[in-house]
Amino acid sequence: MNAQAALGTVSQLWRYPASSLAGERLDAISVGTSTVDGDRLFGLVDASDGEIARPDRGPKWHKVPLIRTRLTEDRRLEVALPGGDWLPAPDPESDRVLSGFLGFDASIRPYFREHAPGYAGPLTAERYSRTPIHLLTTASLARLKALHPQGVPDSRRFRPNIVVDMEPVEGSFPETEWLGRKLAIGDLLLTISEPCRRCGFTIIAQDGFDNDPGILRNLVRYNAHNIGVYCTVDRPARVEIGAEVRFA
Template structure:
C-alpha cells in the first residue's frame, strides 16, 4: 500500500443487532468479508401477519428506532424500550414490552437459525433485503447537509452508518459520494467504495434528541441525487477502533 495523507479518523462505530431498531455504538468493531460482526441478526415483525418492520413506509413503525439494542458477550440480543429495563430477546417478556410500546402485538425474531442461540426453538423470520456491505459516512457530508438545511439536525443516527469518519468539511461537496471505485484503508481494514447509499424515508423519522424532519431527505434528494454516504466492499477484514486513521490507497 502507498502512503497518503490521512483523510480523517474514525469518530463513531455502530452495529445494528436488530434491523430498524436503534443501533449499538461501540469503541471497536470486527469487520468480516461482508459485514460487521453482530450486525442485523434479528428482525421485528407484526405478530398478527408476520409483516417485518418498515419505519420508512408506515407510521405504525415510526417508534421502532427508539427501541435500544445490544448484544451480550455470548451474542444474545437484549432490547430496552424508552423508560424500560434491558430484556433478553427473543423472549415473551421483551415481546410484551415492545408490543405495549408500539400499541400492537409485535415480536422480535432471528433472521434464520444461524442467528439464533443454540437453545432457541421458536419461530424465525427472513430479512426483507440482502444484508448490505459496510456503510461509511463522513462528518463532511453531514456538515454539507447542515449548510443546506440549517434548521435541521443531520444526526448520524438518521443514516445508520457502520463507520462515521471525522473529516474537514469540503465546500459544496458530499465528498465520499465522489469516491466510488477508490480504495480506503482504515487502520488495518481495506475497503473499496462500491456505490452511493440511496436514502429513504427512515431519515425523516424523529428519534431521541431530534424531531421528524422531511427537509432532511428533501435536501439529500435535491442536492445529491438521493444519496448520502457510501457502501463499501471489504478487501481485507480487520478490527477497527475509534480514532483509527483513514486514507486513500
C-alpha cells in the first residue's frame, strides 16, 4: 500500500445531519462501517401529510438546501436560515421559523428517537437507504467546469462526504473509472462500489450559486448521469483534512 503514489489529499469533509438540508463542513469525520458519524439523522417534512423533503422532485422544496445544519458537541441538532441565528431542532420554534421560510407547515423530525433525546413527537421514515461514503474528486469538478465553463460546479451541489484534491485528468471523470478498486485515506480503507447517479438536486441554487440546468445536462451527456462514487468501508477510521489518498 505504501508503495503506491498518492492520488491526492483530502480537501473537504462533510456530513449532513438532516437529509436535503445544507451540510456541515468539518476538519475531521469519523467513518464507521455503515456511515459517517452524525450523518443523516433527521428529515424535514410537510407537517400536513408527512411528505419528506425532496428538492429534486418539486419547487416547494427548492429552498431547503439553503437551511444550514450542525450538530453541537452533545450531538443536538441546530438549524439556521440564511443570515439567521442557530435554533435547536426538533423544536416548535425552529419548526415555526422554517415554516415561515418555506411557506407551508414544515417540521424537523428524527428518524429514530435516539437521535433526539427527550423528543416525544412523531418520527419520519428514512428517505432512502444510506450508502456508507460518497467520494468526489476535484478532477471531476474540473472536468465538469471544462464542459460547462459558465457553470459553478461547487461540491455542495453533489453532497459528498469526502472531497479529494487531485490534478485534473484530461477528458475524464477519474473516480468513475475506479470501480472495484480500494482506496486508503489515512487509516481508512474503502472499496469503490458504484458511480453516483445524479438527480435534479444538482441544478438547484444554494448560497453562492444559482439554479443551473446545465450542470445536470452535461453529466447526462458526458458521464451517463454520474459524478462521484459510492464506497463501502473495509476498515473504519477517523479522517482529517490533508490525509493522503492512495490506491490500496
